Amino acid sequence: MKGFEPQIVAFCCLNCAYSAADLAGSMRRQYAPNVRIVEIPCTGAIDQGVLLQAFEEGADGVFVAGCLEGDCRYQQGNIRAKKRLKALQKILDETGLGGERLEMFNLSAAMGVRFAEIADEMTSRIRSLGPSPLKRKWKGSAPE
Amino acid sequence: MIIAEQKPLAEIAGFVKDCERVLVAGCGGCVTVCLSGGEKEAEILAGALRIKRRIEGRPLETVTYTAPRQCDPEFIEAMDCVVQGVDAVISLACGVGPQYLAERYPDLPVYPAQNTKFAGGSRAHGVWEEYCGLCGDCILHRTGGICPVIRCPKSIQNGPCGGSQKGKCEINRDLDCVWQLIYDRLKRLGRLDLLKEVAPLKDWSKSRDGGPRRVIREDVMI
Numbered sequence: 001m002k003g004f005e006p007q008i009v010a011f012c013c014l015n016c017a018y019s020a021a022d023l024a025g026s027m028r029r030q031y032a033p034n035v036r037i038v039e040i041p042c043t044g045a046i047d048q049g050v051l052l053q054a055f056e057e058g059a060d061g062v063f064v065a066g067c068l069e070g071d072c073r074y075q076q077g078n079i080r081a082k083k084r085l086k087a088l089q090k091i092l093d094e095t096g097l098g099g100e101r102l103e104m105f106n107l108s109a110a111m112g113v114r115f116a117e118i119a120d121e122m123t124s125r126i127r128s129l130g131p132s133p134l135k136r137k138w139k140g141s142a143p144e
Numbered sequence: 145m146i147i148a149e150q151k152p153l154a155e156i157a158g159f160v161k162d163c164e165r166v167l168v169a170g171c172g173g174c175v176t177v178c179l180s181g182g183e184k185e186a187e188i189l190a191g192a193l194r195i196k197r198r199i200e201g202r203p204l205e206t207v208t209y210t211a212p213r214q215c216d217p218e219f220i221e222a223m224d225c226v227v228q229g230v231d232a233v234i235s236l237a238c239g240v241g242p243q244y245l246a247e248r249y250p251d252l253p254v255y256p257a258q259n260t261k262f263a264g265g266s267r268a269h270g271v272w273e274e275y276c277g278l279c280g281d282c283i284l285h286r287t288g289g290i291c292p293v294i295r296c297p298k299s300i301q302n303g304p305c306g307g308s309q310k311g312k313c314e315i316n317r318d319l320d321c322v323w324q325l326i327y328d329r330l331k332r333l334g335r336l337d338l339l340k341e342v343a344p345l346k347d348w349s350k351s352r353d354g355g356p357r358r359v360i361r362e363d364v365m366i
Contacts, residue, residue, distance in 0.1 A: 005204050047184070048184075048186060048188050049191060052188060052191035052192065056195060056198075079281040091188070091192050092195075093195070094152070094153040094154060094192070095195040095196040096195075096196060096199040096200070097195055097199060114342050133199045134195060134199060143229065
C-alpha cells in the first residue's frame with residue numbers, strides 16, 4: 001500500500017469528541033491529518049444510511065466518537081449508537097467491505113490527547129487494511 | 145401488525161445478480177413500525193446492495209421509493225413512474241406487497257426482501273411477539289383476552305395439557321402456559337364460570353382451510 005493515505009470520516013458528538021478534537025488542536029497535539037470531522041448533535045442521532053453513504057462516497061474508514069458510557073447528555077445516545085454500529089458492521093461484512101473499517105470510540109471533552117490517539121489508531125488500522133475495496137473496483141485499478 | 149424480518153443480504157443480492165438497475169420498494173405500514181422495511185431500511189438495503197455489487201465489479205443502480213402502504217392498489221399506482229427502466233423490484237413489504245407489485249407490473253420480476261413472520265406486537269424495543277393466529281373465529285371473549293390458538297404451542301382449546309407445570313409450558317420452560325394465564329386472569333376478573341361453559345367446537349372452516357379468505361363489505365364500496 002505504498003503511498004496510500006486513508007481518507008477517514010469521523011462523526012463526532014458535539015458534547016464530547018468534537019470538543020476533544022478542538023482541545024487536541026489547542027494543545028498543539030499532532031495527529032494524523034487523514035481524519036475529516038463531521039459534527040453531530042449526539043451519536044444516538046447517527047443514521048446507518050449516512051455511514052454507508054460515507055463509504056460509498058470514498059471513505060476508507062469511518063469512526064463515530066461519542067461520550068463515555070454513562071455520560072451521554074441524552075442518557076442513552078452513545079449506548080444506542082454502539083448497538084447500531086454493531087449491526088452495521090455485520091452489514092459491511094456481508095457486503096465484502098469489512099466491518100473493521102467502522103469503529104465506535106468513547107471519550108470525554110477533556111480527552112484531547114485521547115482524540116489524537118484515536119485518530120492515529122484508526123489511520124494506522126485503515127492503512128494496514130488498504131484502500132476501500134470500493135475505490136479499487138470502482139476505479140478499475142490495482143491497489144496502490 | 146404484521147411482523148417481518150429482513151432476509152440475509154446475500155440472498156437478496158442473489159435475486160438481482162443479473163440486474164443492473166432495481167427499485168428497492170419500502171412500505172410505510174407494519175414493516176416501518178417493526179423497523180424492517182420502511183424508508184430508512186430501504187435506503188440502507190439499497191446502499192448495502194450498491195456497495196456489494198461495486199466490490200464485485202458489477203455496479204448496481206438503485207432507485208428507492210417507500211409507498212404509504214403496499215397493500216392498497218392506490219398506493220401501488222403511485223409507483224408507476226419509479227419502476228420505469230428498472231430490471232426488477234425488491235419489495236420490503238410483508239408477503240402482501242410483492243404480490244401486489246407482481247400483479248401491477250406483470251413484466252417485471254418482483255423479489256421479496258423479507259420473511260414475513262407473524263401477526264403480533266412489540267413487547268419491548270426490539271422485541272416482537274406473536275399474538276394472533278388469524279384463525280377467523282375469535283374466542284378471546286371466552287378466554288380473558290388471551291389467545292390459546294396462537295399462544296399455546298398446541299393450540300389447545302379446552303384447558304392446559306399435562307405438560308403445563310408450575311405455570312410454564314413443556315415445549316419451552318421460558319414460555320408461560322397460556323391456559324395458566326387464562327385461568328389466573330379469569331379468576332381475577334371473577335369470571336371462572338366462563339371456563340365451565342361448554343364451548344362449541346371451534347369452526348376451523350373460517351381459518352385457512354378454504355384457500356385465500358376474502359372480506360366483502362358493500363357499505364364501504366364506492
